[in-house]
Amino acid sequence: MKRLKKHLSLALLFSLVSVAAVVRVAAADKDPQSVQVTIGTILVSNQSDEFDAKLKSMEKQLRVLKYRSYRLLKDETQNVPWRGNKSFEIPGGRSLNVAPQEFRNNRIALKVRLTERDKPLLDTTVTVPNKGNFLYLGGPPHEGGTLVLSISAAVQ
Amino acid sequence: MNECERIQESIGRWLDGELNSAESERVRAHVGSCPECRATQQKLEKIELALRSDLVAQAAKLEFAPFWRALERRISEPRPWYQEWRDRLGVAPRSAWAVPALIALLLVLWSFDSYFPGWRGGVATRSGFAAVDSIDAHGHNVALWRENETKTTVIWLYEDQEGEHETAEEAPKSGPAF
Amino acid sequence: MALSDWELVQKCQAGEMTAFQELVSRYHQKVYVVILGLLRNREDALEVSQETFFRAFRKIGGFQGGSSFYTWIYRIAVNLAIDAQRRQKRNPLDFRESMDGLLESQDEVARDPFADVHDRELRENLIKAINDLTPEHKAVIVLRTIEGLSYKDIGEILGCSEGTVMSRLHYARKKLHDKLSAFL
Secondary structure: OHHHHHHHHHHHHHHHHHHHHHHHHHOOOOOOOEEEEEEEEEEEEOOOOEEOHHHHHHHHHHHOOOOOEEEEEEEEEEEEEOOOOEEEEEOOOEEEEEEEEEEEOOEEEEEEEEEEOOEEEEEEEEEEEOOOOOEEEEEEEEOOEEEEEEEEEEEO | OOHHHHHHHHHHHHHHOOOOHHHHHHHHHHHHHOHHHHHHHHHHHHHHHHHHHHHHHHHHOOOHHHHHHHHHHHHHOOOOHHHHHHHHHHHOHHHHHHHHHHHHHHHHHHHHHHHOOOOOOOOOOOOOOOEEEEEEOOOEEEEEEEEOOOOEEEEEEEEEEOOOOOOOOOOOOOOOOO | OOOOHHHHHHHHHOOOHHHHHHHHHHHHHHHHHHHHHHHOOHHHHHHHHHHHHHHHHHHHHHOOOOOOHHHHHHHHHHHHHHHHHHHOOOOHHHHHHHHHHHHHHHHHHHHOOOOOOOOHHHHHHHHHHHHHOOHHHHHHHHHHHHHOOOHHHHHHHHOOOHHHHHHHHHHHHHHHHHHHHHHO
16 A cells, blocks of 8 residues: 555656656746846957957857957946837947847847847847857947847846 | 663664674663563564564475476567566655656756746856847948857948948948958 | 586576476475465465475576576565465465365474474464465565575575565564464
8 A cells, every 4th residue: 555655646746747758838928027138249340361360159159150350349248128119339339228029948038129320120039048159249330340249138 | 762762773783693792781680670671572583583483484385496487488489568667666666756857857857947037147148049039220321240150240230321332332432351 | 526506507597497496495495384374275275285396497597697506596585475475365265175184284384203292272373363464574584484595695585685674574473462462
């Protein structure tokens, strides 16, 4: 009887664990309180050969742009409230506004707007892995080179 | 616990010869002078004698020759496949729980991210592409590029407005060498 | 001079069936009596005894002499007997049949010159009391009472510590004592 009870308990525990796991995965992710967004402002050019040591962690990704020089101008992190938005100052009178939209399957959907002197340059909706790979937004000219913005996010 | 209770805890081991000489002597001396403990000793011995004589007498009747013949037959006969499997499962019944336990573990790991987002720690795992769901470049040329090896996603905004270049051969002035 | 168990095992491992036969002849009654003590049914005990030696034959190639042969064979026997007990679907009819079988033997025991004469009531209740023990408690009491094995050997056979053997024996004896006091 004891052995039967032991096996029944184990079977019940296993079933509960399995059901909890399946139900949890099937359900939508709970909205986080806020999202920590990090914007790196990188100046790329072909004027010299340098690679900023502070960019070491993303060297492989940046090198695909095939520029000769990479310099980190600014690295800014802000906690963006869920369903809210925050702006990041970008050199050249520009601004990047980020608004979290959705969190599902450990990926964060962001609405991103790049403006220059209040004029919209780009509106995009992107999905980035939570604490995962960066998205790179490049193109705006600056001081003889080009700005590349690295965008990453982590839920809080 | 009084002395009798202590001794009664030890009577079994004393009868089994599992006490050291000092403890053994202590029990022997007490049992010799305590009617209650002596009665316990005698009852235990009687129980074990009854059990032993009953079983040993029956075992003595087991003849070797027929036992060996039956065993030889069993050894030489091929065993049915289901009996082989029953033996294997019977040998390690707990291992039968290995499969459901593994399934449960995989399900828990699969759902772990749902319960503990970002549990993999401060260092980004760099797994998975960033995806672009929509782009509005407000009249500018824009390129979207993904590089598989490094899982890099790039949105490139070209400085020149759409339609500023007369021919397709004139490429935009700025841009990476993708 | 008779060969030791280990020498016989080595001969078995070399393929000598006569060596295995000798081992069986040395231990078949010892194994049977332990299993009978656990199962209390002659037919089942015989079947499990046969299975014990069959398994020993199949596994003897892997026996390396880390333990003595008899603790190894008892381990197989006790494990099979405990499994058999768990598979047994005891019902009153089975119980009575097994009791009848054992009580029938009582007359034979009475005629057996090597056995003491025991009270019928004590033996009936002894059988019931033993059956009420868990397989693990039954195993320790049978191995100790019938075979006089040390706690260390019993621990090796059952795969538990000497302390566990001691506490199980104490518990089993206390249970038997409490249930059979009136008949002693």
